[in-house]
Amino acid sequence: MAERDQRTRSPRAGRTTDPFRPALQVLDGGRPQRGRRPADTEPPADGPAGRTGAGKGKTDAGKTGAGKTGAGKTGKPGRAAQRDPRREPPRSRRPEADRDDDGDELRRRRERSAGRGVRVREPARSGAKPARDARPPFPTRTRKEAAGKPPGRTLAKGSPTATRSPAAKSRAVRAIAPEPPKLANPARRLRLGTVLALSLFVMIGVRLVVLQVASSPADAARLIKLREDRISAITLPAPRGSILDRDGTVLAHSVEARYVAADPVLVKNPSQTAAILAPLLGVAQSKLIPKMTKHTRADGRQSRFEFLAQGVDIAIGNRIAAMKQLSGIVVGHDERRDVPGADLASNLIGFTSADNAGLEGMEARYDSLLRGTPGKQEFEIGKGDLDAPIPGGYQSYTEPQPGNSIELTIDGDLQYRVQQILSDQLQKWKASIGGAIVIDIRTGEVLAQASYPGYNAAKPLDVPPSTRDDVPSGIVADPGSIHKAFMIGAALEEGAITPDSAITVGPALKRGGYVFQDSHLQPKGTKMTIPGILALSSNVGTILIADRLGKQKVYEYQQKFGLGKSTNEGVAGEVPGKILAPDEWSGSASGSVPIGMSVDATLVQMAAGYAAIANDGMYVQPHLVKSIISGKDGKTTPAAAPETHRVLRPEVARQLRTMMEAVVDEDDATGTQARVNGYRVAGKTGTGKRLVDGKYTSSNYGSFIGMAPAENPRFVIAVSAEVPHGTGGDVAAPAFRDMMSFALLHYRVPPSSTPAPKFRIHP
Known part of the structure; x- marks a missing residue:
C-alpha cells in the first residue's frame, strides 16, 4: 500500500475538494481495481472478526468498554492499540495503493470520524505478538490467510458495521481515472497537408503543360478568341511638343482636355445616346451612331473602343461623365492644341486636327517630331464600366513618349x-x-x-x-x-x-x-x-x-x-x-x-x-x-x-x-x-x-x-x-x-x- 499524489497521474488530480474520494487505495496485484466504490471501512467477508460477533450481526461494544476491543479468538490487544483520533495525521482524500514484497494487497482501514475512536488493528505476523501502541511497519499475513482464508475483522463493541462480502469489498476501492484521450497529432496533419498541396500543384502543372504543349491548334485558337473578346485596347496619345519663339514664348502648345469614347458592345441605345451627345460634342448624330453600333474592325475583332470626340473642353467632359444613364460611354484625359497668340504667325505655324496631327504649316512639316510616340493600354474587361479593368486580369501598359518642342528663329515682338x-x-x-x-x-x-x-x-x-x-x-x-x-x-x-x-x-x-x-x-x-x-x-x-x-x-x-x-x-x-x-x-x-x-x-x-x-x-x-x-x-x-x-x-x-x-x-x-x-x-x-x-x-x-x-x-x-x-x-x-x-x-x-x-x- 502506498500514498501517491494522483495529480501526476491524471489531469483531474488537482481537484482536491471531493469529500468522497478516499485517501488510500487498495491495489490488487499491483493494479488498481476498477469499478469499486470507495468506503471508509471494508470489513472482511470472513475471518476471526466475523466470529467475534460481526458475522452474526452482534457487536458488544458496551461489554468491552471504552478501552477494550473484541478481537475474536486472535487475542485481546491492550489499550495501547487504541489511538486518539484527534492525533491522527490528516486524511488524504485520494486513494493510494502499495504492493508488499509478496505481491499481496492489504487494505488499511482507518476510522475517519473523530467521534468514533475505534481503530481496526492489522493482523500480526505468525509467531509474533504486536507490541502495545505499536504498528507493524509492513502489512503481515496470518496463518489462516496463508492457508487461503481471508483474515477477519474485529470491530469495536457497539459498531453497527457487519462483516462485508467480497462483492462489497470490490466496490470499496475507487478506480483510478483512465488516461485522457490523445489529441490529434499536428505532425501527421502537416504531412497530410503537404501531400495535398503538392498534389494540387502537380495537377496544375500538368494542366498547363497540356494547354500549352499538348493542346490542339483548334483549342489554342479558341482560347485566343475568348481572350481577344475580353481585351480592350486604348491608344494613349503622346503629349505634343510646343512651338516657341526665339525667346521661349509659346506660339502653340497642348493643354489638358477630355476625350469621349464608346464601347459599342455596352451601348444599349445608340440612337438615343447620339441624340444626347451630338449637341454637346458638336458632332452630327449621323457620325456618332455608326461608331456606337456593334461592328467589327478590319482585323476581324469586335470593336470595343471608338473615339467620339477629342479635345473636348474639361467642363463638357465632366458633364458627360456625370450622365450615368449613358451606358458604354467613357470620358478620359486628352489634350487640345492651343494657340495663345490667336493669329500671331498663324499662317506660318499652321494647325492640327482633332487627334493632334499636324495639317498645315510647321505643325505639318515637323509633325513627326512634335507628336511623339503614342502609348497603348490593353486590359481585360467584363460586364460593367468600360474604364474599370478586371482586378488581377490581363493588363498591358506602354507609356507614351512626349513629343519634342521646336524653338523657332521668330521674334514674337517683331512678328506682331x-x-x-x-x-x-x-x-x-x-x-x-x-x-x-x-x-x-x-x-x-x-x-x-x-x-x-x-x-x-x-x-x-x-x-x-x-x-x-x-x-x-x-x-x-x-x-x-x-x-x-x-x-x-x-x-x-x-x-x-x-x-x-x-x-x-x-x-x-x-x-x-x-x-x-x-x-x-x-x-x-x-x-x-x-x-x-x-x-x-x-x-x-x-x-x-x-x-x-x-x-x-x-x-x-x-x-x-x-x-x-x-x-x-x-x-x-x-x-x-x-x-x-x-x-x-x-x-x-x-x-x-x-x-x-x-x-x-x-x-x-x-x-x-x-x-x-x-x-x-x-x-x-x-x-x-x-x-x-x-x-x-x-x-x-x-x-x-x-x-x-x-x-x-x-x-x-x-x-x-x-x-x-x-x-x-x-x-x-x-x-x-x-x-x-x-x-x-x-x-x-x-x-x-x-x-x-x-x-x-x-x-x-x-x-x-x-x-x-x-x-x-x-x-x-x-x-x-x-x-x-x-x-x-x-x-x-x-x-x-x-x-x-x-x-x-x-x-x-x-x-x-x-x-x-x-x-x-x-x-
Missing part, C-alpha cells in the same frame, strides 16, 4: 509688329494677298514671316483654305524689277560692266514679237549709268546688260541667287518656283527673263538672294528652326547649320549695295518711300504679275526688298502684295519703311555714321 504694319497697309490698298519676311543676314535666321490676310489658328475651319496659305513661301509670282539686281550683280561679277559703265537706252526693244520699253521713256540714244538704271528701273538697260552675259550665265546666276528650288526654310508646302533653262528660252525670253518676267519665284527666295548681296556676296540658307528641345529630358539640340555658298565677291557685293541706294535716295527714283530716318537704305522696287491657273491676273504684284544700314547691313526685309492698281514703290515701300524702322530700333542697331553717296543718272 510686322503683321500689324502689313495688315494696315494692305487694307488701305485693298490688296487680296500679301506677305513680308525679315532675315538676319549674318545668320540666315528668319525673324518674322507674315501673311495677309491672317486667321485665328484656334479656329482654322472658319476661313477658306486659301486664306491659310503662307504667302512668302507658298505664293509664286513674276518678281518683276527686283530681279534686275541679280542681273547687274552677275554682270559686275563677270566683268561685263563696271560701276562706271554707261548703257545707251532707247525708247524700246523688240524681242520675239514683243516690245519692251521703260516706264520712264528716254529719248533715243540716251545713255544711263548703272545706278540710274537701278533707280529708274530701266527695262531696256537691264536687257542690254543681260545680253552681254548670255543666257547661260543668266541661268547660272539665277541658280546661285537661290531661284528655281526651295530654300527649305522649314515651312510645309514651300513652292520651289521655276526658272527657264537656256534650251527653254523662246524668242522673247531674252527680253522677259532679265527683267523678272517668265520667272516663278517666292518672296522667300528673292529675300534670300538679296541677303547674299547684303552679306558681302555669301548666300546663307534662310531657316526658321533654331533648336529642338527633347520631350524626354529637355535637352536642347541646335538645328543643323544652314547651307552657304558664294555668289559674288565681297567687293562686287559692296559696289552693288552702294548703287542700290540710288533707288531710295534719288528724288526721281522708284523707291523713295522706303527711306528710314537716320539709316542708309539700299533696295529695289518691282511690279509683276501673278499666274493663276495658267493665266495672269489683272492685278499688279508689287514688291520692295531692301537692306539697312546699307554700309553694313543687319536686316533684309521683303514685302509684296497683290493690288488692283499701284506699283511696288507705292504699296510695298511704305510698309518696308515702317518694318525696318521698328526692327533697327528693336535690336538697337546704331544709325548710319556716313551720308549716302551722290549718284548721277546720266553720265
Whole structure:
C-alpha cells in the first residue's frame, strides 16, 4: 500500500475538494481495481472478526468498554492499540495503493470520524505478538490467510458495521481515472497537408503543360478568341511638343482636355445616346451612331473602343461623365492644341486636327517630331464600366513618349509688329494677298514671316483654305524689277560692266514679237549709268546688260541667287518656283527673263538672294528652326547649320549695295518711300504679275526688298502684295519703311555714321 499524489497521474488530480474520494487505495496485484466504490471501512467477508460477533450481526461494544476491543479468538490487544483520533495525521482524500514484497494487497482501514475512536488493528505476523501502541511497519499475513482464508475483522463493541462480502469489498476501492484521450497529432496533419498541396500543384502543372504543349491548334485558337473578346485596347496619345519663339514664348502648345469614347458592345441605345451627345460634342448624330453600333474592325475583332470626340473642353467632359444613364460611354484625359497668340504667325505655324496631327504649316512639316510616340493600354474587361479593368486580369501598359518642342528663329515682338504694319497697309490698298519676311543676314535666321490676310489658328475651319496659305513661301509670282539686281550683280561679277559703265537706252526693244520699253521713256540714244538704271528701273538697260552675259550665265546666276528650288526654310508646302533653262528660252525670253518676267519665284527666295548681296556676296540658307528641345529630358539640340555658298565677291557685293541706294535716295527714283530716318537704305522696287491657273491676273504684284544700314547691313526685309492698281514703290515701300524702322530700333542697331553717296543718272 502506498500514498501517491494522483495529480501526476491524471489531469483531474488537482481537484482536491471531493469529500468522497478516499485517501488510500487498495491495489490488487499491483493494479488498481476498477469499478469499486470507495468506503471508509471494508470489513472482511470472513475471518476471526466475523466470529467475534460481526458475522452474526452482534457487536458488544458496551461489554468491552471504552478501552477494550473484541478481537475474536486472535487475542485481546491492550489499550495501547487504541489511538486518539484527534492525533491522527490528516486524511488524504485520494486513494493510494502499495504492493508488499509478496505481491499481496492489504487494505488499511482507518476510522475517519473523530467521534468514533475505534481503530481496526492489522493482523500480526505468525509467531509474533504486536507490541502495545505499536504498528507493524509492513502489512503481515496470518496463518489462516496463508492457508487461503481471508483474515477477519474485529470491530469495536457497539459498531453497527457487519462483516462485508467480497462483492462489497470490490466496490470499496475507487478506480483510478483512465488516461485522457490523445489529441490529434499536428505532425501527421502537416504531412497530410503537404501531400495535398503538392498534389494540387502537380495537377496544375500538368494542366498547363497540356494547354500549352499538348493542346490542339483548334483549342489554342479558341482560347485566343475568348481572350481577344475580353481585351480592350486604348491608344494613349503622346503629349505634343510646343512651338516657341526665339525667346521661349509659346506660339502653340497642348493643354489638358477630355476625350469621349464608346464601347459599342455596352451601348444599349445608340440612337438615343447620339441624340444626347451630338449637341454637346458638336458632332452630327449621323457620325456618332455608326461608331456606337456593334461592328467589327478590319482585323476581324469586335470593336470595343471608338473615339467620339477629342479635345473636348474639361467642363463638357465632366458633364458627360456625370450622365450615368449613358451606358458604354467613357470620358478620359486628352489634350487640345492651343494657340495663345490667336493669329500671331498663324499662317506660318499652321494647325492640327482633332487627334493632334499636324495639317498645315510647321505643325505639318515637323509633325513627326512634335507628336511623339503614342502609348497603348490593353486590359481585360467584363460586364460593367468600360474604364474599370478586371482586378488581377490581363493588363498591358506602354507609356507614351512626349513629343519634342521646336524653338523657332521668330521674334514674337517683331512678328506682331510686322503683321500689324502689313495688315494696315494692305487694307488701305485693298490688296487680296500679301506677305513680308525679315532675315538676319549674318545668320540666315528668319525673324518674322507674315501673311495677309491672317486667321485665328484656334479656329482654322472658319476661313477658306486659301486664306491659310503662307504667302512668302507658298505664293509664286513674276518678281518683276527686283530681279534686275541679280542681273547687274552677275554682270559686275563677270566683268561685263563696271560701276562706271554707261548703257545707251532707247525708247524700246523688240524681242520675239514683243516690245519692251521703260516706264520712264528716254529719248533715243540716251545713255544711263548703272545706278540710274537701278533707280529708274530701266527695262531696256537691264536687257542690254543681260545680253552681254548670255543666257547661260543668266541661268547660272539665277541658280546661285537661290531661284528655281526651295530654300527649305522649314515651312510645309514651300513652292520651289521655276526658272527657264537656256534650251527653254523662246524668242522673247531674252527680253522677259532679265527683267523678272517668265520667272516663278517666292518672296522667300528673292529675300534670300538679296541677303547674299547684303552679306558681302555669301548666300546663307534662310531657316526658321533654331533648336529642338527633347520631350524626354529637355535637352536642347541646335538645328543643323544652314547651307552657304558664294555668289559674288565681297567687293562686287559692296559696289552693288552702294548703287542700290540710288533707288531710295534719288528724288526721281522708284523707291523713295522706303527711306528710314537716320539709316542708309539700299533696295529695289518691282511690279509683276501673278499666274493663276495658267493665266495672269489683272492685278499688279508689287514688291520692295531692301537692306539697312546699307554700309553694313543687319536686316533684309521683303514685302509684296497683290493690288488692283499701284506699283511696288507705292504699296510695298511704305510698309518696308515702317518694318525696318521698328526692327533697327528693336535690336538697337546704331544709325548710319556716313551720308549716302551722290549718284548721277546720266553720265
